[in-house]
Amino acid sequence: MSEYLRSIEGTPAGHDLALVLALVAAVLHALFGALQKGRHDPWLSRAAIDASYGLIAVPFALFLVPWPEPHMWVIFAGAIVIHSLYKVLQAMTYSRGAFTVVYPVVRGTGPFFTVIGAGIVFGETFAPGQWAGLMLLVCGILGLAAWNLAHVTVDRATMVPALGLAVLTGAMVATYTTYDAYGIRATADPFTFLAWFFMLDGIFIPLLTHRRWRQLPAVEIVPLLKRGVLGAFVAYFSFGAIMLATRLDKVGEAAVLRETSTVFAALIGWLVLGEKVGPARAGLMALIAVGAVIMEWAG
Incomplete structure (x- = not known):
């Protein structure tokens, strides 16, 4: 598998596979976010997921x-610091704000910063049509967050700090996406980086x-x-898919396609959490999808 992936890097076949992987990551990332925002403490949900996939x-x-090449140890150290900060901010965000409000803000700010970061780090360039598609997608995502904010009734007292933390978390999404793309390209075998x-x-x-585990009722363990x-298996396929996509093709394009996860998150909110999806939200979700399609088509 590793040899095959290396053979299609930067080719049309690699581009097509990266597209599929990014969309798979979008679906799974929405599910991953919902798992953290369930009835359990977001901090403990994240800890249970991390411990599971680590073991x-x-x-x-x-x-x-x-085994990793010697230069990879410094890269791993940087990745752990970045991801640790991201997860702390994410747990703080989810513990203060409604999932349907803060999740789109996190994911809406991420792709814009990632595209800029990919241009700086990897020299990636994007056509005017791709920038237009990106703007449509970001506007749709943030519009979805604004609509949810106007109608949601839970966590109102802590919503303002939750939104501020969501923006910071989105910036960390861009940071780790760009950094990890650099990391997975720095080793000969991409599965070495992932494992x-x-x-x-x-x-x-x-x-x-x-x-916090000491305060958890035994019946909840x-x-x-x-x-x-x-969550561990969802994380393997979600994170693994997007990382492989960034090795096969442009980091910015993969990051933008992954953020269609907000559409799937809204569907999860509707189908699983019992939230309503009216004409306004459906239109914003369509705008997100159109933006992603334009971003891909214009490239």
Whole structure:
């Protein structure tokens, strides 16, 4: 598999596979966000997920993939710091704001900053039509957040700080997307980066939240651990898909397509959380999809 992926990097076949991977990541990322914003403490939900994917990754990292080259250890250290900060901000955001409001803000600010970062780091350029598609997508996402803000009734007292934290979290999404794209391109085998990243990244949040586990009712432990294992596999395929997409093709395009996750998040809110999707939200969701299509077509 690794050899095949290396053989199609930068080719039309690589571009097509990157498109599919980015859309898969979008669907799974929406599910991943919903798992963190369920009935459990977002901090503990994240800790259960991280601990699960960290432990599952151990045999793969140690025995099944090539060990990282010496220069990768510095890259891994930077990735862990960036992701740790991102996850702290994300948990703070989800614990203060309604999922349907803060999630679109996080995802709406991310692609714009990522496209800029990809231009600086990787020298990527985008046609005027692609910028227009990006603006449509971002406007649709932020418009969805504004609509939700006007109509949601939960977490109103903490919504303003939640929105500020959501913007900061979006900036961290752009940071880790660009940095991780650099990291996965810096090693010969992309699965080396993924396996070692998951193993190392699964340490920080469980350690940070160990005191919260003592306050958790015993009856909640098993359901939370089940959510952690489910979230671990969602994370593998979501993060793995988008990282492989950024190695195969443009980082900016993959990041923009991933942010159609806001459409899938709205659908999850409607189908799973019982939230209503009226004409206004449906129109904004369509605008997001149109922006993504234009971004891809204009390229």
